Structure formats: structure tokens, C-alpha cells
Amino acid sequence: MNDKKCEQQIIDAAKKYLNGHPPEWKLFKGKKEYTADQILVALEKDPNFREWFVNNILTLSTELFIRGKK
């Protein structure tokens, strides 16, 4: 699987995951804050946010894999 396809799979999974989060739910990142809908927009339109998000999911997945967690 190439990088682009992998990235798209992660974004699609994130969209499913975020679907149904209540409007009052927020993610805080430094001085910025995002509702679930704003994260979906940022994943589509902000390459820096997308890169940060995808890298973070991959890093956590790798760590859990190494530590033998599901």
C-alpha cells in the first residue's frame, strides 16, 4: 500500500470515528480548538493538520503494536 492510500484510509477511519460526536465536544491543540466537524474540515483542507493527525495515529498504533496491545 502506498503512503497516499494509507493516509486516505486513516482519514476515512477518522471520519467514521468522529461522526456522531456531540457539538460541545472539542479537541484542544495549543491555542486552537476544534469541534468534530471542524476536524473533518481541517483533515480535508489543512495539510499540516492532516500530517499531524495521521502521524499521531501511526505513532500510537506502532507503540501499541510494539507493546503488545490491541
Add this chain to the structure above:
Amino acid sequence: MKGIFVVPKFDDATFYSHLWNERMREQIGDRMEKELLLIEDAIRAKDEEALLRDPTAMHVHYDHGSEDAIYGNDLVPVIDLDNVSLLKGRTAYNMNCLSAKTLGKAAYKEGCLAYWGSITEVSFTSDAEEKFGEALNYGLLMVVEGKTWLEALQLARDKMTEIVDELVSQGNGLAAMLLREDRDALHCWGPGIETPTEECPVSRTIVSLFGYKTLQKLRIMRMKVKQHLSMS
């Protein structure tokens, strides 16, 4: 042990940092004497006054930060590279973004005994705020219990790993992802922890000839020139 607690509250993020600090103070109880600079009292003039009055008290800051400053309730830095020497001879616990990167390094070079903080932006989600608060408070609680700063750093990282696993098992992968990043961004400049050295030979020369503050000012100037060029 005494601490000067600088804790603004003026937006949604600081609503949570203020809440976490409040919980921590409750947990610490009378094991630490506390001077409180909360909300409108959390400003530079009052912080400087408190620091000058008590030259050994720990400085505790919960709010927004940047690479070279930590902020007060009026968004003006309470500590930056111009008054960082006020941290000399004391320890500093920071629950703010980025300040361990440049300000922490400068503080340590100026004689701060231990500077705890993050080298990236701190991230969290509102649904798991209690867990993030627990994780980000843990280091100070360990210090109050008598651990060294180096021990507290390792224990805090272990605690955060435990909470990451808990969040994963609860199906909150997004919060787990952010807490993993917060954990890896924790840093403490202090005894037993490698003394910082500049990798770049030019930076090393500037530091040895003119001091660390000059290097930071040159870096800020370079950043402003780059920003100006990218806008024009």
C-alpha cells in the same frame, strides 16, 4: 516547600487548565505552602513581585505558553527571556505549550534548578479532560511526595502510558493519541538530565562568546525576517 501558583482563566483552554490546577492544589493539601496568583492576579507585575519576595519558592504556571514565554491573564508574558533570571535558584513546573523548548533551556542556563514543561503544543479532548488533568498534574504530585525531578519525569511518563492504555481500552483512541504526544513532549531541564548543548557549531560559538540570551534574540530576529519575507 512553597509554590507560587500562576493560573489565569480567560478562554476555553484555560478553563480546563485552571480546573486541573485547582484539583492539584486540593490533592497537595497542606503539604505545600501556596501563594496564589489566580485569574486577574496572574499578571507579570504581581508574579515578578512574588518571585522577588521569595527567591526559593517553586514557580507553577498553568496556561498558554510559547517557545520563549509563558503568559498571564492579560496575554502578556509573565516570564520570558527578559526576566527568566527570576527563575534562578528555584524550580519551575509548567503545564503550558512549548515553553520547555527555549524558555526552559534558557532558565536552566540561568540557574533554574529544574524546569518542567512541554516541548510541543499540549493537546487534549473535552470528553477525557479529567484523565488529561490527572496525567499532566502527576509530575508535581510526585515531586511533592519527595521524588527527584528526574524520578518524577519517569513516573509521570509511566502514568501517562497507563492512562493511554486505559483510554484505548475505553475506545477513546483520539484522546489516547493526544496523550501519547503530550507524554513524549514532556521534558525537564534539571539535575541528572543531560545538560543542553547546541548542535550547530555557529550557535555554540555565539553562546560561548555572547551568551544564550543573544542566541535566542538572533533566532527570534531570524524568524521575524523569514515571516516578513514569506508575506511579501
